[in-house]
Amino acid sequence: MGKVYLIGAGPGAADLITVRGARLLERADVVLHDALVEPAMLDYAPHARKIAVGKRCGKRSTAQHFINKQIVDAAKEHGLVVRLKGGDPMLFGRADEEMRALEAAGIEYEVVPGITAALASAASLRRSLTLRGVSRSVALATHSRAPDSAEIREQVNADSLVFYMGRDSAPEIAQQLIDAGRAGSTPVAIVEACSTPRERMLTLTLDGLAAGDAQLWLDASQPSLLMIGDAFAERVSSGQSDADAEHDEAALRVA
Amino acid sequence: MGKVYLIGAGPGAADLITVRGARLLERADVVLHDALVEPAMLDYAPHARKIAVGKRCGKRSTAQHFINKQIVDAAKEHGLVVRLKGGDPMLFGRADEEMRALEAAGIEYEVVPGITAALASAASLRRSLTLRGVSRSVALATHSRAPDSAEIREQVNADSLVFYMGRDSAPEIAQQLIDAGRAGSTPVAIVEACSTPRERMLTLTLDGLAAGDAQLWLDASQPSLLMIGDAFAERVSSGQSDADAEHDEAALRVA
Numbered sequence: 001m002g003k004v005y006l007i008g009a010g011p012g013a014a015d016l017i018t019v020r021g022a023r024l025l026e027r028a029d030v031v032l033h034d035a036l037v038e039p040a041m042l043d044y045a046p047h048a049r050k051i052a053v054g055k056r057c058g059k060r061s062t063a064q065h066f067i068n069k070q071i072v073d074a075a076k077e078h079g080l081v082v083r084l085k086g087g088d089p090m091l092f093g094r095a096d097e098e099m100r101a102l103e104a105a106g107i108e109y110e111v112v113p114g115i116t117a118a119l120a121s122a123a124s125l126r127r128s129l130t131l132r133g134v135s136r137s138v139a140l141a142t143h144s145r146a147p148d149s150a151e152i153r154e155q156v157n158a159d160s161l162v163f164y165m166g167r168d169s170a171p172e173i174a175q176q177l178i179d180a181g182r183a184g185s186t187p188v189a190i191v192e193a194c195s196t197p198r199e200r201m202l203t204l205t206l207d208g209l210a211a212g213d214a215q216l217w218l219d220a221s222q223p224s225l226l227m228i229g230d231a232f233a234e235r236v237s238s239g240q241s242d243a244d245a246e247h248d249e250a251a252l253r254v255a
Numbered sequence: 256m257g258k259v260y261l262i263g264a265g266p267g268a269a270d271l272i273t274v275r276g277a278r279l280l281e282r283a284d285v286v287l288h289d290a291l292v293e294p295a296m297l298d299y300a301p302h303a304r305k306i307a308v309g310k311r312c313g314k315r316s317t318a319q320h321f322i323n324k325q326i327v328d329a330a331k332e333h334g335l336v337v338r339l340k341g342g343d344p345m346l347f348g349r350a351d352e353e354m355r356a357l358e359a360a361g362i363e364y365e366v367v368p369g370i371t372a373a374l375a376s377a378a379s380l381r382r383s384l385t386l387r388g389v390s391r392s393v394a395l396a397t398h399s400r401a402p403d404s405a406e407i408r409e410q411v412n413a414d415s416l417v418f419y420m421g422r423d424s425a426p427e428i429a430q431q432l433i434d435a436g437r438a439g440s441t442p443v444a445i446v447e448a449c450s451t452p453r454e455r456m457l458t459l460t461l462d463g464l465a466a467g468d469a470q471l472w473l474d475a476s477q478p479s480l481l482m483i484g485d486a487f488a489e490r491v492s493s494g495q496s497d498a499d500a501e502h503d504e505a506a507l508r509v510a
Contacts, residue, residue, distance in 0.1 A: 008374070015275040018265070018370065022274050090377035090384045091393065099381060100490065111378035115273065115368045119263070122345035123366035126354060129345050130397070137396035137411045138346065142385070156392045157412040235355060 002029070002075040004102055006095055008088040008114015009033070012196035014040040016120060021084075021112050029078035032070055036086040036223065038196060045082070064094055068101035075107045086223075088116040092142050092164055116140070118162040121191035121225045125201060127232050135159035135231040143169045160229035167218050170226055174209035177228065182206060187232040190214055192224040203232070257284070257330040259357055261350055263343040263369015264288070267451035269295040271375060276339075276367050284333035287325055291341040291478065293451060300337070319349055323356035330362045341478075343371040347397050347419055371395070373417040376446035376480045379454060382487050390414035390486040398424045415484035422479050429464035432483065437461060442488040445469055447479040458487070 005024050010016035017025075025031065025044035033042065034054045042050050051074075053067045074081045089095040089111055102109045118140055122129050129138045139158035142165055163173060170190075178184050184207035192200045202217050206228065218224060260279050265271035272280075280286065280299035288297065289309045297305050306329075308322045329336045344350040344366055357364045373395055377384050384393045394413035397420055418428060425445075433439050439462035447455045457472050461483065473479060 010273070011368075013275070015278065016273050016368065018271050019274055019277050020268070020270040023270065088374045088377075090374060090382070092385050093383065094387070096383045096386050096490075099383075103490065111381060113266075113271065113370045113374040113378045115370065116374060119343045119345060119368040119371060122343075123368045126366060127345070128348065128351045128354075130347050131351050132349070137394055139392055139394040139411075139413045141392035141413065156394075158394045158396065235351075235358065 002079045004081045004109040007112040010115040011120035011194045028082040030074045031082045033084040088114040131231040163226040189227040189232040193222040257334045259336045259364040262367040265370040266375035266449045283337040285329045286337045288339040343369040386486040418481040444482040444487040448477040
């Protein structure tokens with residue numbers, strides 16, 4: 001029986017995988033990878049048999065069952081099996097099903113985390129997800145179909161909101177957040193195909209997003225991330241020094 | 256004028272930095288690193304001058320101003336300057352202040368994301384942060400001091416909750432979540448010093464956390480993460496196959 005490593009490939013760029021992930025790929029006998037994983041990432045594994053699994057869009061249970069079986073079968077035949085998943089395995093990744101299948105088969109496994117798109121997108125945007133005095137929390141959510149407003153209002157709330165794969169429902173998400181009390185002027189950033197040569201970014205407001213301003217810009221064939229909150233505002237380069245800002249903050253506290 | 260790279264060191268283990276981060280460290284002339292960064296991480300940068308900056312606990316503005324100045328000064332003297340920050344620079348990292356200082360000084364910079372502790376802790380726990388039918392969203396928040404209950408109830412909400420540095424306020428956080436309607440039986444996992452040789456994990460319930468059951472276990476000298484939600488429950492190894500689970504789910508939908 002071999003050992004299986006569930007490895008997060010990160011957001012796209014081959015050099016945004018972890019050192020641990022890259023070293024394991026070098027030694028891998030078999031790599032079962034998401035279709036979304038960039039081809040350059042597979043160059044880390046020159047000796048491995050590479051098998052594309054999963055679907056870009058739509059996730060049918062039968063497909064997941066087949067992936068589980070492929071992983072278990074590979075571990076019965078090979079020493080080091082890598083299941084390479086886009087982003088981080090533990091976020092929106094169906095890792096639970098794969099871990100259950102490995103546990104049921106008595107196969108040893110380990111999980112190697114990956115850079116999730118929210119972190120890589122914040123790096124590309126040069127905007128911190130949390131910001132002193134502005135944002136102290138971040139929620140990560142997904143909506144492959146339009147959510148109901150109660151869910152956004154009551155079940156997902158934080159200063160900064162990041163929606164994975166929110167493309168089709170972007171205008172609805174925006175309208176529901178406005179209905180729930182977020183200002184229409186709240187900054188929104190969209191990052192598409194983060195960290196790949198196809199990366200594009202768009203900044204607008206919640207009002208603009210609700211009005212459908214981003215829909216023509218968005219490319220349905222690429223993954224995209226919706227980032228919503230005051231932390232994503234443009235930084236004003238006022239020439240004001242940090243010391244001045246500190247002084248103003250102190251003045252505000254006195255006032 | 257040199258170029259500055261704000262690099263996420265990841266949760267602790269030296270091989271959980273990205274390949275990009277490790278390669279930049281190899282070429283770095285100067286590395287300004289958080290005190291929390293593991294010593295082994297600095298072995299990637301054999302030629303660089305290493306300067307420990309920042310504080311383990313407590314963040315005074317004067318200290319941050321001094322760090323900003325050190326980074327800017329280093330970039331005026333050297334070609335490749337790395338600012339190595341624990342975890343991911345864009346989450347609870349004060350990167351905004353550093354980016355502002357670099358922009359004000361007209362210094363070129365880039366941000367390289369890092370594995371944040373929530374992802375690495377989920378990998379160590381072997382629990383997915385999101386889980387089909389259980390958890391569709393994750394909130395990441397921090398509380399270095401006791402939060403007020405309104406904040407937790409209204410400003411931070413998602414299926415899975417992860418609190419960074421919540422050690423001192425863990426019982427209050429738990430009680431406020433119970434008061435806000437979360438079941439006392441909700442699973443809680445605490446991961447301390449994630450991915451380092453000192454890593455330890457504790458699982459309990461929200462009731463237990465509120466009662467202070469984790470306080471003696473926690474080591475004040477180590478960073479820790481509170482993970483709260485049904486996604487962190489023990490997996491029942493019932494021997495039930497995925498196909499059966501699928502069948503049960505279908506039955507539930509009919510019922």
